[in-house]
Amino acid sequence: MSDERQHWPLFEVFIRARAGLEHKHVGSLHAVDAKMALEHARDVYTRRMEGVSLWVVRSADITASDPDDADAFFEPAKDKIYRHPTFYEIPDEVKNI
Amino acid sequence: MYTQGLDALGDESLHLPEEELAELEAHFQAKIDADEKIEPKDWMPAAYRMTLIRQISQHAHSEIVGMLPEGNWISRAPSLKRKCVIIAKVQDEGGHGAYLYSAAETLGISREQMIEQLLTGQAKYSSIFNYPTPSWADIGAIGWLVDGAAIMNQIPLCRCSYGPYARAMVRICKEESFHQRQGFEIMIRLCEGSTAQKRMAQEALDRWWWPSLMMFGPDDANSKHTGQSMRWKIKRFTNDELRQKFVDVTVPQAEFLGLEVPDDALVWNEETEHYNFGPIDWDEFQRVLAGHGPCNQERIRARIDAHESGAWVREAALANAAKQSKNL
Numbered sequence A: 001m002s003d004e005r006q007h008w009p010l011f012e013v014f015i016r017a018r019a020g021l022e023h024k025h026v027g028s029l030h031a032v033d034a035k036m037a038l039e040h041a042r043d044v045y046t047r048r049m050e051g052v053s054l055w056v057v058r059s060a061d062i063t064a065s066d067p068d069d070a071d072a073f074f075e076p077a078k079d080k081i082y083r084h085p086t087f088y089e090i091p092d093e094v095k096n097i
Numbered sequence B: 001m002y003t004q005g006l007d008a009l010g011d012e013s014l015h016l017p018e019e020e021l022a023e024l025e026a027h028f029q030a031k032i033d034a035d036e037k038i039e040p041k042d043w044m045p046a047a048y049r050m051t052l053i054r055q056i057s058q059h060a061h062s063e064i065v066g067m068l069p070e071g072n073w074i075s076r077a078p079s080l081k082r083k084c085v086i087i088a089k090v091q092d093e094g095g096h097g098a099y100l101y102s103a104a105e106t107l108g109i110s111r112e113q114m115i116e117q118l119l120t121g122q123a124k125y126s127s128i129f130n131y132p133t134p135s136w137a138d139i140g141a142i143g144w145l146v147d148g149a150a151i152m153n154q155i156p157l158c159r160c161s162y163g164p165y166a167r168a169m170v171r172i173c174k175e176e177s178f179h180q181r182q183g184f185e186i187m188i189r190l191c192e193g194s195t196a197q198k199r200m201a202q203e204a205l206d207r208w209w210w211p212s213l214m215m216f217g218p219d220d221a222n223s224k225h226t227g228q229s230m231r232w233k234i235k236r237f238t239n240d241e242l243r244q245k246f247v248d249v250t251v252p253q254a255e256f257l258g259l260e261v262p263d264d265a266l267v268w269n270e271e272t273e274h275y276n277f278g279p280i281d282w283d284e285f286q287r288v289l290a291g292h293g294p295c296n297q298e299r300i301r302a303r304i305d306a307h308e309s310g311a312w313v314r315e316a317a318l319a320n321a322a323k324q325s326k327n328l
Ligand SMILES: [Fe+2]
Pocket: B063, B092, B093, B096, B172, B176
């Protein structure tokens, strides 16, 4: 019963709610291939017109950053406050900047 | 204690020195206290993981088994409109099961393990679905009361500390409201109808009232998981708090229908501004939970049949996919 070959792989599902918006992750499902994953995604995640476009991608194909290393990994951005507009002092009388 | 699969989980904590574990747990609880969400790959105590696997998979099983009592009426719905509605509702419940199984899988248990636990009787599901649906009015009562109680339970779960569960619940709650309203509408139509139809509605309320109150689980004094689950913000309200809320909103709805809630002790309490209600038959609850309800065997049998008779489809689909990818 639990032979690996008998299991349908996992896919992640992304929906564009309407034109102009980005595709957003909504969940996952099992399917034998991408074509079936799309059909299942339509039935499982868009029963009420939640989207105008669907992406599916095999979960195994996603490379993710490691939450345990998140501090070190995202550290380079932390001390670079000069990347934010609030870092710069502009006198109040200067307008439109 | 739970399953073979779960013994392998929680490994993250096993090989750590005690101080380090205490530090991780303190950090984890601090995140929860600060209302931060926990995501699948974050460190979590083994007991948190197991509690969630148990709760989410039970919840998923309940959605799946919950399709059966209503599925019973798809072919006998009294009109085309009602047939479309009940099909859509049952399809939603299947979808709810799918969202929840996916959420549980992020914790390291496989879909196959969960299905096996359901089919072998190792896993529990909501006791409510072990009651029969002898009349069309039961479909009204299920939507009104069972989905109503489910909504009461599920809304606070949208703020649960575990991200994937909370997100699945947001999706589910959006869909539940139609379930309850279509059920109440069935009850309205029956209550406006002939004496016989009104009697059907009353009998369905009589059948489903007490099992619906049991859906909130054991009373607080006997609920062994409540304290820890509340500290972990998996649960936000106790079983008794939610049950009281349900009674308070549902009794006026029964009055609107002109139906009588089957509880002689039911009375509005001016002081507490809540309804007092009679004692729940916890022996019945335990009996049904232990597998001795009116339909336990029938429900599991139906799941096993569906799983086994669908096996060739799953295999054929895989074989076809393998063949297609070779042809590319
Ligand atoms: Fe549901």
